[in-house]
Amino acid sequence: MQALQDDTYRKITALMYSAIGLSFSDSKKPLVSSRLSSRIQRLGLEGFDEYFALISGGQDGGEFQMAVDLLTTNETYFFREPAHYELLERELTASKPRSLAVWSAASSFGDEAYSVAMLLAELEQKGRIGSDWQILGTDISDRVLRSAGDAIYPADRLRHVSPERLRRHCLRGEGDSEGLVQIQPALRRHVRFGQLNLCEAIEGLGPFDVVLLRNVLIYFDPPTKRAVVDRVLTQLRPNGLFFIGTAEGRVPCDTPLKSLTPGAFRKVAG
Numbered sequence: 579m580q581a582l583q584d585d586t587y588r589k590i591t592a593l594m595y596s597a598i599g600l601s602f603s604d605s606k607k608p609l610v611s612s613r614l615s616s617r618i619q620r621l622g623l624e625g626f627d628e629y630f631a632l633i634s635g636g637q638d639g640g641e642f643q644m645a646v647d648l649l650t651t652n653e654t655y656f657f658r659e660p661a662h663y664e665l666l667e668r669e670l671t672a673s674k675p676r677s678l679a680v681w682s683a684a685s686s687f688g689d690e691a692y693s694v695a696m697l698l699a700e701l702e703q704k705g706r707i708g709s710d711w712q713i714l715g716t717d718i719s720d721r722v723l724r725s726a727g728d729a730i731y732p733a734d735r736l737r738h739v740s741p742e743r744l745r746r747h748c749l750r751g752e753g754d755s756e757g758l759v760q761i762q763p764a765l766r767r768h769v770r771f772g773q774l775n776l777c778e779a780i781e782g783l784g785p786f787d788v789v790l791l792r793n794v795l796i797y798f799d800p801p802t803k804r805a806v807v808d809r810v811l812t813q814l815r816p817n818g819l820f821f822i823g824t825a826e827g828r829v830p831c832d833t834p835l836k837s838l839t840p841g842a843f844r845k846v847a848g
């Protein structure tokens with residue numbers, strides 16, 4: 579197959595930028611090429627130009643979504659950035675909400691949503707929050723959302739989950755499923771997933787008490803980051819908690835926020 583040419587690379591990345599906000603610098607060309615090439619071969623296409631024509635044509639039989647699935651980076655694991663879970667526990671212990679709505683706004687495979695669910699189930703059992711709590715996980719990638727609904731994970735992804743939490747909230751696979759872990763139905767009942775593009779208008783979703791938008795802003799350019807953060811924050815209640823990745827720097831937005839700890843904020847009541 580012919581190598582990915584600069585002009586075709588620019589057309590593919592411009593399409594991804596306009597549709598889902600992802601910014602690819604020139605240095606990402608080898609990555610894009612390697613992620614798409616086996617798919618192009620499997621489809622029996624001649625090369626990247628033909629693939630671009632397919633995904634940009636509008637009559638692609640789902641191939642555009644397949645390209646999104648291939649080009650998004652979905653790295654995640656349970657209890658990533660533990661300081662955020664500790665802060666959430668402290669804040670909820672202090673406020674003792676009777677009901678709680680949480681949004682994991684770039685949920686990937688669901689590790690983050692189920693980590694929050696484990697924490698909330700324990701806070702409920704200790705009487706620190708009421709029993710009416712729900713978590714919504716959304717993502718642009720179909721592939722990760724299908725997997726999140728199944729709630730089955732390689733055990734390694736739960737490496738930061740304590741043995742007690744594992745016993746309480748997870749089922750261990752046996753035989754063919756050795757090495758896999760499934761989240762218990764009692765926890766899954768509180769969590770649902772759906773597709774949502776952060777770069778499009780968001781309607782009828784919130785309001786939420788807690789929003790996690792962690793480790794996705796790094797893939798956007800500055801104007802997209804700002805628009806996404808302000809759009810997401812319209813769904814957060816005044817005084818609600820907002821989290822981004824600790825490595826994502828200052829949060830670029832016009833919505834007033836009070837900084838709590840790195841990557842954690844409270845929406846200022848207007």
Ligand SMILES: C[S@@+](CC[C@H](N)C(=O)[O-])C[C@H]1O[C@@H](n2cnc3c(N)ncnc32)[C@H](O)[C@@H]1O
Pocket residue numbers: 598599600650651652653654655658683684685686687690716717718719722774775776777791792793794797823
């Ligand atoms: C690196 S994962 C972060 C997962 C989790 N929040 C965490 O911190 O571990 C980033 C996720 O953002 C999703 N994503 C990228 N662009 C998006 C968009 N425009 N709308 C919604 N989700 C998007 C990707 O599909 C990917 O699953």
